[in-house]
Amino acid sequence: MIKIDSNKCDSCGLCIRICHESCIKSIEGILSIDSKYCSTCTQCIAVCPKQALNWDGIKPEEFDKSLYPESTQLAELLRERRTIRDFTKQLIDKSLLEEIAGYAIYAPTHDFKLRVLILDDENIINRIDDLILKFSTNLYNRVYKPKIIYFLLKLFTPAYESEFLKAKPKLENAIKRKRGLKTKPAAVIMIIGNKKMPLSLESAQYALYNIDLYAQTKGIGCRNLVGNQLILNGNKQFKKSIGLTHYEKIYGTLALGYPAVRFKNKVTGKRINIQWNAMENETNEIV
Ligand SMILES: Cc1cc2nc3c(=O)[nH]c(=O)nc-3n(C[C@H](O)[C@H](O)[C@H](O)COP(=O)(O)O)c2cc1C
Structure with a gap:
């Protein structure tokens, strides 16, 4: 929950301006948030110059821009990411799995009531x-x-x-x-959400991609099982066995493990089809 420290607030109004749900108000200089309408995006915490807003009383930290990767470094990481289907038998430390899974929260998921389930039990x-x-x-x-x-x-x-x-x-x-997956992953991370919540699938896939990229920096490879997820979601018994309630659904599934195969080459020739300002009833062809 977003909390306000009134002693630190100097009524600059930035949080009111940034709030896209219009749920922050200032009455006679006293700030209040109507949590009914809050999507918990936390942009108000991120924007406050006085750090007068926080999540559950935990002080926010300022960004250290010296830690940012260069664009060339990020480009290399994005190009290096590949679906990994061949894993070694090496297990992944529970603490590392939790650290990786935690990056789901930095995806633009808002308050979709998603939760992350880490499965590393061999059975x-x-x-x-x-x-x-x-x-x-x-x-x-x-x-x-x-x-x-x-x-x-x-x-x-x-x-x-x-x-x-x-x-x-x-x-x-x-x-x-005699195997569904090509090799056995060390763990499977799932994003679970409420069946009735719109945009949960899209939101979960964002969260999964955060996990995928962060895992890569730790030497761990991932395989998005969104296709196979259809099978798992169709099996009530399985869903119950991993603790899902009747109202829940698997919205994201990632298999993780240490890669048994290394990709060496950047693929440079394959390109996405980019178009500019395509209008209805006009040709979309780029010459
Ligand atoms: C919507 C979607 C569903 C996918 N489902 C699966 C899947 O169930 N199992 C799998 O091994 N890979 C799955 N993939 C991964 C693709 O097959 C993979 O991206 C492709 O092999 C290209 O490899 P790359 O990820 O290394 O670029 C899926 C990808 C997308 C976009």
Whole structure:
């Protein structure tokens, strides 16, 4: 909760100006926050020159700009991030997992009531792997084995043919190696939220990316399991076994471990398609 230290406040009004929920008021120089409307974004704490606002009575700290990475350093880190699917057997210290998971709070998540669940119990990780394998096997047997489905898909929705075919060798491989995931991760971090809260998925994926990048600086590789998450969310028993209530859903899933493979090269040729000022009814082509 955001708290105000009236002794430090000099009524400059910056917090009132920055508050995008308009829930901070000053009446005769006395500041008050209507927490009903507060999204807990904490921009008021971050902007106050007198450090008169805080979270739960804990004094804010000023940024140390000398610690900022150069843009070239950040660019290198962003280019180096890759999905890691081959992990060593090395475990990750619990304290390091907690430190990494904590960076979720610095994503623009507001008050979506998200929480972070760290799973490093081998039995739970094995259960996740089993569920993914079971789903892959069922999907392969029911959708890929009967030739009629491929025939119908080609006939009625040919645009999806390549997507359909892309998954085939992946599923065959999983069935052959008897594993859902390629190798066993040391831990899985999940972002859990209320089923009815809009924008939770988007918010959780931001939080997950903070975790992913910070983990990378600690030599840990990550694999976003947002695809496989559909399988886990569909299994009530599993959700209950990891402590989710009826109202909760998994909004983000990251597998973590020490990489068994090192990526050496920056990929420089592949580019995102950037467009400028594209207007409706006008050509989007950039020459
Ligand atoms: C929406 C989305 C869902 C994804 N789901 C999975 C997944 O379930 N399992 C997985 O291994 N990778 C998943 N990925 C990761 C991509 O497959 C991965 O980004 C791709 O292999 C490119 O590798 P890179 O991350 O190293 O650039 C997902 C990526 C996105 C954007």
